[in-house]
Amino acid sequence: MFEACESKLDIIKNFIPSWFAAVMGTGILAIDSLLYSTYFPILKSLAYLLFYFNIGMFFIFIIPWTLRWIMFPKNAFADLKHPILSSFYPTVAVACLVLASDFIMIGNNMFIGEIFWWLGVVGMLIFSTIVTFYMFKSEHIKLDHVNPGWYIPPVGLLVMAIAGSLLMPHSSGLLYELITLVNYYGLGSGLFAYLALLAIVMYRFILHNPLPSALAPTIWINLGPIGAGIIAIINLVNNSPLVSVKNPFYIFSFLFWGFGLWWTIMAIIMTIYYIKNLKLPYGMPWWAFIFPLGAYVASSHLIFNLFKLNIVDYIGFALYWLLLFLWTITLIKTINKVYTGELFKG
Template identity: 30%
Template sequence: MKMNLKPLQNKGLSEVIRDFTPNWFTLNMGTGIAFLTLHNINTNIFYGQTQIGIGFWIVDILFFLLFSFLMIARIILYPEAIALMLKHPVQSMFLGAIPMALVPILEGFAIFGPPIMGDKALDIALYLWWIDVILAVGVGWLVPYLMFTVQKEHKLENMTAVWLLPIVASEVTASAGGMLAPYFPNSMGETMLILSYILWTFSVPLAFSILVILFLRLATHKLPDKAMAVTSWLTLGPLGTGALGLLLLGNSAKSALAGTGLEGISSFLYDFGLIMGLLIWGYALWWFFMAWFITLKFFKEGLPFNMGWWGFTFPVGVFTASTFQLWKETGINAFEYFGMLLSVQLMVFWLIIFVKTIKGMWSGYLFHAPCLSPETGLPKEEEECKKFEQNKKKYT
């Protein structure tokens, strides 16, 4: 069977739609956390830093609109492919990337929007946040339910950190709620804060349970296949966001709860957020170095590029954000210095992966990858996969 590797401009739109999978939204996650990190640095380390952040934000919006169109079109035109995707033990997990991809965009409206479009930007951010709540909660229930019922290939030896993706979405939305709540005082701010704490608990305790199981799986069945090596970085997602969420929620409690019946506990929420955020950040630090150890081992063996490489970005980005937030709250310079190092790592990773992704999009192989997206129903024979691996080297 002949491989259909051809440049994107020679592929029909129907082919691109058929082969589209939700893991493309990880590009939005990585690009979004990149411009948020530029903002969080709070230091003009180079000329035009703010303008570059706005540029990243606009590019992220355009990609999100494109991917949303492709995803909706695939649901309408290829419902049988969607059914296969929902039953797939890996690709279904990336549904969690959709609400997480939207969070940096809506935060961008609050950060960059007001000088451009006035108070309407905050209204847009609020509407998008409520949409994100629905998406995150829906995915957080749907995917685990599918795991418990129709997905039959889950075994401990096959488990990776991708199990975290649908779970983490709710706490990412919660951290966005902590960031936005001070913009909407009184009843709306109070509602957002309370709901964000619920979303945090909807996600973090379950994510901790998955991390315990993942540790057992790594100890008993050793490292996963090198194609899934990047998933070792996903462990930073729930921990970095978990710490960041509590820090942001505690920091915004005084302004968001001012004049409400819960105003009296705002000081406690701040103190609770600081100490718990610090403890979870320390837990994340352990996984950060372990992810580096695992990645360096796989790099020696050759690490094949796929869309999973975007896992190098968002988890590191939220860990970076929690590090900077701890610096702001404690004034300890060690957090600032470490945050700068993490920022450099994030930007280098983002640049490498973005370039490889654009090349993969242009060549067409990322939209026609039977070995990377077997749920599409495309040929998966061993000989076909070997040809694919050989041919894609010409484009990466």
């Protein structure tokens, strides 16, 4: 009985911040399934199944995440100051924002969607500030610590404007102004923070050692700010009366999508390189395959809706099946490692 109790405490103690990346990935897969159900109607049923599964997963994860702050605050704060793990703390807030989009688009529940959106906004404002502050004042960050996981705070800021823009037509007065401010704050700060970090990460890729094998899946995270940025721009332009001339933003989104396609090819090539020449051991960073690719798939469908280029939607649909395959493999491996307890060993 003591060993069982100790094991449960280990789950709480070693519940690292990146667990909510699974909620992010499952949530965007649900949305993509709904978007591409026009090709296969059965995908709509899958979207609802994933939606409800994701809600349950979020509430299961939030328990050990919260208890860790109460029972093991030293461990929680240590991760918050860690040059790599700290960037994954905002995933809990991004998970709320993704669930907000799920409730609005799949659940058709604007009320609950808005609750999750506000929770995500508050979480992002807190964690994006704290994580960046600790990085700015740290004296121990080295080039070895630079990795695409650093994009997660900017991604979260960008995602604020996705569901937030859908709330704008349903609000008025001071609340409308506040939601508008939050959306533009998220889009502006997230986009420019991403561009700054992009230069730093590219510098590391070109002039430094390759990423450790355990972090190799984070190469895909670059698709996160690209896909989320495109969706945020299009949604905000479509739902904001402040923008009278929309075409330049649409063209910029298409250019951004083109960069994403190039990075998708690079990510696939680099992943194959790691599999053949190095290693690609399973770990929680595998969830980095999912949300970024899912965001890019969703952005592909939005670009198609704007420009009616079928080839763009075909590319997105092909990548959807890659996304579904990666999600399935990652989920199976995660469940297996949870069952054996390997994911909770200190």
